[in-house]
Amino acid sequence: MMIFSTCARVQDIWCRIHFLLPMQDAARAACVSRSFLHSWRCHPNLTFTNETMCPKEDLKAAGSNAIIRDYNNKIDCVLRNRLCTDAVTKLKLDYHVPPDGAESYHRLDSWLQMAVTPRTKELELLVWSKEASFDFPCTLLSDRCGGSIQKLLLFRCALRPTFQLGLRSLKTLHLRDVRVTGEELGCLLSSSTALEHLKLVYCDDIVRLEIPCLLQRLSFLEVSGCTNLQVIENKAPNLSRFYLEAGELVQVSFGESKVKDVQLRQGYAINYAIENLPSRVPNLETLNIQSSHEVWSCS
DSSP: OOOOOOHHHHHHHHHHHHHHSOHHHHHHHHHHHHHHHHHHHSOSEEEESHHHHOTTSOTTTOOOHHHHHHHHHHHHHHHHTOSOTTOOOEEEEEEEOOTTOOSOTHHHHHHHHHHOOTTOOEEEEEEESSSOOOBOOHHHHHHHSTTTOOEEEEESSBOOOOSOOOOTTOOEEEEESOBOOHHHHHHHHTTOTTOOEEEEESOTTOSEEEEOTTOTTOOEEEEEOOTTOOEEEEOOTTOOEEEEEOSSOOEEEOTTOOOOEEEEEEETHHHHHHHHHHHHOTTOOEEEEEEESOOOOOO
């Protein structure tokens, strides 16, 4: 486990050891502490969460601005004291907005600018606020890590791409409670030719979801809780697993894909499956259905 400490904290520990130990032992301790300091300053995997940065507090339930600001200050200190600013390959960042909302998102923007690099392969950003009001900087992906990012997970923010982002290495995309329309998602997907795993949860701005045929490697698609979704049109030829959870009936077109595993959790799912799946999913091997609002005729 990598323990992040501020530079001042490490130096304070070294000073105490120096005065308590003989000169020879103190010299050894100094070497160890400096090596440790250099190690965490250049560590390629950064995880800033409640558990790693503030384990004694429950930030999700915290009503204190001071507790959350202390958490944010620790993250800020770690990032500003890093030596190897271009070495981050994995970043997981939980950003907690203070209850009074006095702290704007400019600090979060600066953290992303410091931590996301041309070597970044995995990025997980969770914004803990009442609504998805943070606009994720799309240019950060295209300009910084478009050729390296392989996994992108975003929670409770807005994603508004107006151009192809060039995410040619992206394999996993997970959007949860993200404000993005079907057209905007199309801008992202149109250049993500390596995508294998796509998961969309509570993305209520999507009405029509189109999966382009250029996603030759896409094998898994999960769509859950997108309340305004009406149509899913898939053209990815190698989709094999499809999971859908919706309150109302969503029309699904599978194209020429060879889907083998289907899970449906929506209204009228049984009737929909009987009428549509035999002809649309001829290679189906596993079917899991949870349904409501079914109407049966005994005639």
